[in-house]
Amino acid sequence: MKKLLSEFLKGIVKENPTFVLVLGLCPTLAVSVSLINGIGMGIAATFVLLGSNIIVSLIKNIVPDRIRIPCFIVVIATFVTITELVMKAYSPALNRALGIYVPLIVVNCIVLGRAEAYAQRQTVLNSLFDGLGMGVGFTLALILISGIRESLGAGKILGYTLFKRFEPVFVLGMPSGALLLIGLLLGFFNVLKNRRT
Amino acid sequence: MRNRLIVSASPHLHKAESVSKIMWMVIISLIPAGAAGVFIFGASALWVIILGVVSALATEGVLQILTKRKITILDGSAIITGILLAYNLPPRVPFWIPIIGSFFSIAIGKQIFGGLGQNIFNPALAGRVFLMASWPKYMTTFTPPASYDAITSATPLALIKEGRVLQNFSYLDLFLGKRAGCIGEVCILALLLGALFLLLRGYISWHIPITYVFTVAAFTFVFGSKALFRGDWLFHILSGGLILGAFFMATDYVTSPLTRKGQVIFGIGCGIVTSIIRLWGGYPEGVSYAILMMNAATPIIDRYTKIRVYGTK
Numbered sequence: 001m002k003k004l005l006s007e008f009l010k011g012i013v014k015e016n017p018t019f020v021l022v023l024g025l026c027p028t029l030a031v032s033v034s035l036i037n038g039i040g041m042g043i044a045a046t047f048v049l050l051g052s053n054i055i056v057s058l059i060k061n062i063v064p065d066r067i068r069i070p071c072f073i074v075v076i077a078t079f080v081t082i083t084e085l086v087m088k089a090y091s092p093a094l095n096r097a098l099g100i101y102v103p104l105i106v107v108n109c110i111v112l113g114r115a116e117a118y119a120q121r122q123t124v125l126n127s128l129f130d131g132l133g134m135g136v137g138f139t140l141a142l143i144l145i146s147g148i149r150e151s152l153g154a155g156k157i158l159g160y161t162l163f164k165r166f167e168p169v170f171v172l173g174m175p176s177g178a179l180l181l182i183g184l185l186l187g188f189f190n191v192l193k194n195r196r197t
Numbered sequence: 198m199r200n201r202l203i204v205s206a207s208p209h210l211h212k213a214e215s216v217s218k219i220m221w222m223v224i225i226s227l228i229p230a231g232a233a234g235v236f237i238f239g240a241s242a243l244w245v246i247i248l249g250v251v252s253a254l255a256t257e258g259v260l261q262i263l264t265k266r267k268i269t270i271l272d273g274s275a276i277i278t279g280i281l282l283a284y285n286l287p288p289r290v291p292f293w294i295p296i297i298g299s300f301f302s303i304a305i306g307k308q309i310f311g312g313l314g315q316n317i318f319n320p321a322l323a324g325r326v327f328l329m330a331s332w333p334k335y336m337t338t339f340t341p342p343a344s345y346d347a348i349t350s351a352t353p354l355a356l357i358k359e360g361r362v363l364q365n366f367s368y369l370d371l372f373l374g375k376r377a378g379c380i381g382e383v384c385i386l387a388l389l390l391g392a393l394f395l396l397l398r399g400y401i402s403w404h405i406p407i408t409y410v411f412t413v414a415a416f417t418f419v420f421g422s423k424a425l426f427r428g429d430w431l432f433h434i435l436s437g438g439l440i441l442g443a444f445f446m447a448t449d450y451v452t453s454p455l456t457r458k459g460q461v462i463f464g465i466g467c468g469i470v471t472s473i474i475r476l477w478g479g480y481p482e483g484v485s486y487a488i489l490m491m492n493a494a495t496p497i498i499d500r501y502t503k504i505r506v507y508g509t510k
Binding site: 176180 | 332
């Protein structure tokens with residue numbers, strides 16, 4: 001039980017996919033304009049991670065080594081298709097906002113990275129908790145980035161105006177501002193990490 | 198006599214220069230342009246300059262205390278950054294614009310890279326571009342000279358960009374600064390006085406500014422109007438921030454190439470990018486973007502223009 005808990009927790013802080021492994025920056029940069037997009041993207045990626053980690057771990061003994069990547073991609077694509085269809089049915093607005101970045105979860109390097117580096121040599125239960133932890137870590141990072149970008153870049157949070165007399169920092173709503181912010185956050189977390197060790 | 202013998206390794210050259218002395222000389226050379234700006238636009242321009250300098254100094258000091266570095270607020274470099282940032286702002290911006298701009302210039306443009314000498318981009322221009330991208334409304338609202346009301350007016354370059362014909366302006370007005378624009382860029386005469394001082398004292402070399410200005414002149418002469426070789430090159434030299442940028446910001450020691458050959462490439466590159474943005478780009482003025490882009494190219498220019506050490510291949 002303790003092992004499972006640490007498998008879960010490592011994805012949130014010690015091996016956070018965004019700030020420590022620096023994976024999946026493309027969707028992070030693209031969809032973190034507003035908090036709701038960030039949360040939606042995080043949940044979608046978490047679901048795909050969970051599903052693909054479990055299946056990859058289940059089929060690890062029957063997949064020939066030389067064609068394992070195509071097999072993993074098919075598994076991941078299945079879960080991404082499910083996610084996209086569900087999103088289209090129940091939350092079309094979010095689907096429109098995320099656009100091409102929902103199908104692009106297929107090539108999100110966090111998902112394939114966990115399948116390749118973790119799930120294909122671990123038990124199903126371990127992989128499940130690893131996928132969940134990584135997904136939650138990714139979601140939390142997205143919430144942090146998109147929360148800062150929406151509140152300072154547009155003066156709103158979840159669509160509600162925060163401050164009355166506030167001149168939004170326009171650049172944070174643009175890709176250049178997102179790159180700058182992610183760089184600063186990465187540096188900040190590195191400083192924290194170095195301080196602790 | 199016996200105490201005067203100094204044993205040291207070569208080179209044995211000695212010059213009474215230091216970083217802070219050069220910085221203070223640059224500050225002196227910038228005074229005429231600022232004085233002209235305050236004279237032309239009134240007291241609000243002075244407030245912008247003061248706020249820019251004070252917040253640049255405060256940011257530098259606070260960050261150096263927080264990161265436990267040596268406190269170097271008196272070496273003049275932060276003052277120059279504050280002055281240059283303020284010179285690049287319209288005279289009637291809200292008070293928080295120069296404060297945030299100076300903070301960004303010093304914190305993100307300079308200290309995050311490790312302080313003076315480590316930064317990739319010219320800090321003042323980084324601050325200006327951040328302000329331009331964040332609050333374009335305030336950064337492009339200009340007031341005509343010597344007006345104490347809140348009348349707005351476009352800069353000559355912005356008017357040209359909109360395809361309008363300039364009426365009753367003369368080259369002399371542009372040279373003396375009788376036009377709308379940023380605080381420090383308008384009075385070419387004052388800028389040239391300061392630049393001449395720096396050139397004669399040897400603090401900057403002519404390579405970057407002269408090639409920069411000549412490239413812009415040549416490019417706008419050839420492509421500046423619908424027919425080839427009909428462009429108004431003198432107008433392009435005298436308007437916008439070209440002179441301020443070419444003599445005071447493109448020549449920044451830290452962010453420009455080291456060798457003479459590299460500096461010529463740098464100047465020509467700045468000139469081409471500036472002209473392209475002015476003639477065909479989305480913005481009326483391109484000096485700050487041109488210098489920042491060439492700042493990014495500086496390491497590679499330095500690499501290919503390295504001076505061959507005698508006796509090596």
